[in-house]
Amino acid sequence: MQRELSVPERLGLFGVAVAAAAAIWPLLTGATGLAAPCPLRWLTGVPCPGCGLTTASVALVHGDVIGALRANPVIFGLAALAVAVGPMLGLRAIGLLRAPVAWSSRGRRATGWGVALLALASWAFQLIRLGVG
Numbered sequence: 001m002q003r004e005l006s007v008p009e010r011l012g013l014f015g016v017a018v019a020a021a022a023a024i025w026p027l028l029t030g031a032t033g034l035a036a037p038c039p040l041r042w043l044t045g046v047p048c049p050g051c052g053l054t055t056a057s058v059a060l061v062h063g064d065v066i067g068a069l070r071a072n073p074v075i076f077g078l079a080a081l082a083v084a085v086g087p088m089l090g091l092r093a094i095g096l097l098r099a100p101v102a103w104s105s106r107g108r109r110a111t112g113w114g115v116a117l118l119a120l121a122s123w124a125f126q127l128i129r130l131g132v133g
Helices: 009-033 040-045 053-061 065-071 075-093 107-128
Strands: none
Touching: 009 053, 009 075, 053 065, 053 075, 065 075
8 A cells, every 4th residue: 555655754744844843933932932841841840752852953953953962862863854855755756766655564563662762762861861860
């Protein structure tokens, strides 16, 4: 079975949207004073695996690679997908890259475990970074 977009392509497009939002986020927060608090951290004091991604995306969009790395290194995976998605979609549009096919159940399971391990690693990073525990 073929699909229009693969999961990595969808994540890459999400990354493009994140980059666009990160470019304007400082303007919005500076003008309004609004912020996007982490609900888990606000309620429990414990950061989530995604804590720091807003800070990391804003830092990366503005060229602060070290600041992005310190806030949440996961942003680099999302950024890589965002950079790769344009050429992938372009190659598919001109017929040089075939449409994605559905993953096998083994591939889906392996990817699920990989994502779970990445989330646990990110969470451990945030707990250490924020001195929780």
